[in-house]
Amino acid sequence: MTLRIAVAGGTGQAGSEAVRAARERGHDVVVLARATGVDLVAGTGAREALDGVDVVIDASGSGPGDDPTEFHEAVTKTLVSVGAAVGVRHLVVLSIVGCDRAATYPLYAGKLAQERETEAGGIPFTIARTTQFHEFAKLMWRVGKRGPLHFAPQMRSQPVAVREVGEHLVDLAEGAPHGHAPEFAGPREESVLEMTRAYARAIGGGPVIPIRMGGDFGRAQRDGSLLPGPHAKHGRQTYAEWISALS
Structure with a gap:
């Protein structure tokens, strides 16, 4: 069945992949972004x-x-209030694995607030928690920089291909509301430090220095709290395959 699907953040990393996947399947897509x-x-x-x-x-x-x-x-609040008024039947929300276990970190606190607003909003919903994307290493390389030096956290992750995240979001949009869907993660656990070092090698960059973040969020990075649970669904592309595709 063809659906009319609106994608908030449809020009962003995961949103653009959801737009692509939905259009490839023949759905009518509306991009919700300031650019539109x-x-x-x-x-x-x-x-x-x-x-x-x-x-x-x-x-x-x-x-x-x-x-x-x-x-x-x-x-x-905009999506649920306006959506309810015009008859939207399903709201699919992209969130982060472990956001409830590391909510002292601002981004995770924001995603947890998003989940709570969705749950209270009145539109049938599916919350899709995913792990970091493979591109997280590229982000760490870019933002973890002080002068000529690059840093990356000692963090455990199970990164997933953003293309597969976009497809997963459309899969959920095509189905009935789930409430909280099974978590979605990549096929294997990785070290974010080693991911960033591999990215640096792939682009001809220099060494990456490990940092150990403090507080609750730093402990969650290291103790596995941000990894998916045993009932998670898994994507196909490994981080090594993603790195190989860069060359």
């Missing part, structure tokens, strides 16, 4: 864009300078 005239924080353009939509995929993300909790609360 829709500001979900302010609510501008939301009613017109959501008119006639069956399912919303929320893959939105806060930007530099945003408070993640305020951002996700505002976006979710």
